Amino acid sequence: MLSTAITLLGETGAEGFTMRRLAARLGINPMTLYHHFGDRAQLIAAMADRIHAGVAPPAAGSPLERAEGLLRRYHATILRHPALTLLVLTSPGLFPAQARRITDSLTGLLIAAGLAPQRAGLWLDILVDFTHGAALATAMAAQSGAPEDAGAGRYDQAIAALMASLRAEIG
Amino acid sequence: MLSTAITLLGETGAEGFTMRRLAARLGINPMTLYHHFGDRAQLIAAMADRIHAGVAPPAAGSPLERAEGLLRRYHATILRHPALTLLVLTSPGLFPAQARRITDSLTGLLIAAGLAPQRAGLWLDILVDFTHGAALATAMAAQSGAPEDAGAGRYDQAIAALMASLRAEIG
């Protein structure tokens, strides 16, 4: 059921993804969905949790290397599901559990790397907001039929620049 | 008409802003709007152009200082209209004329500062994507009733870090 929803969302894009269309694809009554997921926002959160579930920092490396690796993996994952990312980022108040786990994990790694908790919070926002902004730009470009390359390489260079600043701050 | 639309959007948020609601507020038939703006996407573009029209780089300073000033002014402007920013960023293929003017101006300043055109393109993406990601995060937080401070101060610190990297690259 969740996998069908994720597949359909990939086909239709964020715009075309509706409860009624998903029900039709599943061959069930639209209202049955409400019995399983509560409402549309909770369905989106459940899809996001499924997609984010495997994202974890690399096992080896310094805290900063693991933080960077986690961020890159998170970015690669949401780039693979641009329409879902669009829905998650623009659903008011929606913070799916797995996304929270990822940002909590990132905060922990930044603190372990030697940042004061307050600075870790600032850097978390910088890194995550940029990652979301880049993913959003790629998602919108893809939705209007642009070539889908470019995005990933630019993200790599940008993250490298940001991590250099971070390293400089830690000293 | 445009100002009424902008006011209404501020009141209702992105979700509640509909053609029919705007027509009701204006006391006209919903279909009259289509005579003036074409469709919903073009209406949103027209609102964005109105809001972005005044955003320009400071007159004095080095190219890099003017680039940073332009970016801060752009960020301050879109933060004042979070719901509109949400609609612009998530309307597929929508790139309002004034927004394009601002990013073109920014690219010109980065080149004037000594960046090769290719690097200027990379840095434009970094700076603009981060600005949009930060604005999006603030918009969503505001929409779920969070305190509206914080956002601006963090953006200032983040932009300072990014500009430092840029300066280092130019040498």
Place this chain on the structure above:
DNA sequence: ACCTGAACACCGTTCAAGT
């Protein structure tokens, strides 16, 4: 417990018709 039909209160947009 799980599913459904009918209904409510909406949408954006088209099109033919009015002044």
Place this chain on the structure above:
DNA sequence: ACCTGAACACCGTTCAAGT
């Protein structure tokens, strides 16, 4: 030129009823 009424093809969601 500018505006409108009626209609089309949709939405998300509630609620009472069915198995």
